[in-house]
Amino acid sequence: MSDGSLKIERIDSCHEEFEQQLAGLRHRLSPRGDVVSEESRQRTIEVFGEPLSPAQVVERICQRVREEGIDAVLEYGLLIDQVELDAExxxxxxxxxxxAHQQASEEFLQTVRRVRENILQFQAAILHEDVTIQREEGVELTQRYLPVERAGLCIPGGAAAYPSSLLMTAVPAQAAGVKQLVVIAPPTPFGANNPDLLAVCGELGIDEVYRLGGAQGVAALAYGVDGIAPVDIIVGPGNLFVALAKKYVYGEVAIDSIAGPSEVVVIADESTRPAYAAADLLAQAEHAPGASILVSWNAEVLEQTYQQLCRQVVQLSRSDLTIQSLEQYGALVLVEDAEQACEVTNLVAPEHLHIAIDDPQPLLDKIQHAGATFLGNYSPVALGDYVAGPSHVLPTGGTARWAAGLTANTFLKSGSVIRYSQEALRQAAADVQRMAETEGLTAHRASIDVRLEGQ
Incomplete structure (x- = not known):
């Protein structure tokens, strides 16, 4: 923005190419897109000798870790993170x-404790409980919920430190009753070498932490390597490589969602404060990459917010990277009315939705697809990022159409428990026998018949 103006894509519903532009935006943000930083693109060429797509990179890394174990993990740590480590x-x-915990400031630890309490209060309140019904005498049916034994927590650490992500993954797991928590973070000053992150580990009682990030970290958790036992579930946010690696290993282990690069849709009208809306858009763009989309049926508010973006972005410490995100993955969308604003939002299915207007409830009622929704001019996304209580680990790339954000329930597995008495079996027998005969499964019928002999 050498001339002081941001080159953000503008999409106008009155134009013929509206649907095509919107489809292009959705594709760029989807897991099939290419939402990676320029540094990551260059590193891919350096490491692999060719401009592989993120999906190709992930497949190659995961296959090698599965076949070669810790040697591949350490090699990719050297090639990608440029840090030489050994198994110890x-x-x-x-x-x-x-x-790190001992050296942390008391003010920081007090904040961590308050945030932990907020998260724990919310997550405990929504935790599934066992349900038992008595259908008739002699029939007892239970749906039982048990925590997984071992959970892997992916914590980003490339461009900034995220002790908040540790809280937002570990505390829900602890609320669910998970006994073993394993943290991986890149071997960087913002990752596993970050004293604030390690201090939070100490505060939460987590002592299994590895200097390990990217697809190789996800693969190590999923398959297990010398020194790292495999986990049952992998959760947490990350760049596109981490998100695609989680997708790749799903089935070997459970995952929470495809939580990739951050994104926000802000819906604005004449009651929106342009300075507030611009600040919210910048807050996601500074993740770099991060997608920031403004949707409004008020052209004046759209323009005022754009001017605020130009004014505020130059004041940020990560200004250059934020501008890059806005110009590559941002959009200003002018729609006909509130109804169309909701339609566009549901199509994008954003990670974060901020309905930044004075009367947001009527619009909320029309929203079907969003990871987390923030209502009104005084509920910025940053509240959810840090202190509110719901986890900030949310589905991205349009996957909020079918996926949910991380909660304590993500760490539970459910199973049914069925108990019939002899008399209850006798009463149900005819229906079981008839269904077994219909399907031609004689052994199924025999398992009933043998219990009825002599009755």
């Missing part, structure tokens, strides 16, 4: 965690 230094020692 890969794990952060308990002494390092304890030292």
């Amino acid at each position: 230094s890969l794990r952060v020692s308990p002494e390092e965690i304890a030292r």
Whole structure:
């Protein structure tokens, strides 16, 4: 923006190419798109010798980790993260965690404790409980919920430190009763070497932390390698490579969702404060990459917010990267009315939706697809990012059409428990026998018949 103006895509519903532009935007943001930083693109060429797509990179890394184990993990750590580690230094020692916790400021730890309490209160309130019904005498049916034994938590650490992501993944897991929590974060000053992140590990009682990120980290958690036992579920946000790696290993382990690069849709009208809306758009774009989309039926508010974006972005510490995100993945969308604004939002199915107007409820009632929704001019997304209580680990790339954000329930597996008495079996027998005969499964019928002999 050498001339002081941002080159953000403008999409107008009155134009013929509206649907085509909208489809293009959705594709760029989807897991099939290419939402990666320029640094990542260059690193791919350096490491693999060719401009592979993110999906190709992930497949190659995961296959090698599965076949070669810890050797492949360490090699990719050197090639991609440019940090040389061995099997011993890969794990952060308990002494390092304890030292970071001891050296953390009391103000920071007090904030961590308040945030933890907020998260725990919300997550415990929504936790599934066992349900038992008595259908008739002698029939007892239970749906039982049990936590997984071992969960892997992916914590980003490339461009910024995210102790908040540790809280937003670990505390819901603890609310669910998970006993073993394994943290992976890149071997960087913002990742597993970050004292604030390690201090939060100490505060939460987590002592299994690895200097390991990217697709190789996800693969190590899924398949297990020397020194790292496999987990039952992998959760947490990350760049596109992490998101696609989670998708790749799904089925070997459970995952929470495809939580890739951050995104927000802000819906604005004449009651929206343009300065507030611009700040919310910038808050997601500064993740770099991060997608920021403004939707309004008021052209004046759209323009005023754009001017605020130009004014505010130059004041940010990560201004250059934020501008890059806005110009590559941002959009200003002018629609006909509130109804069409909701239609566009449902098509995008954003990670974050901020209905930044004074009367948001009528629009909320029309929204079907959004990971987390924030209502009114005084509910910025940053509240959800840090302190509110629902986890900020949310589906991205349009997957909010079918996926949900991480909760304590993500860490539960459900199973049914069925108990029939002898008399209850006798009463149900004819229906079981008839269904078994219909399907031609004689052994199924025999398992009933043998219990009825002599009755």
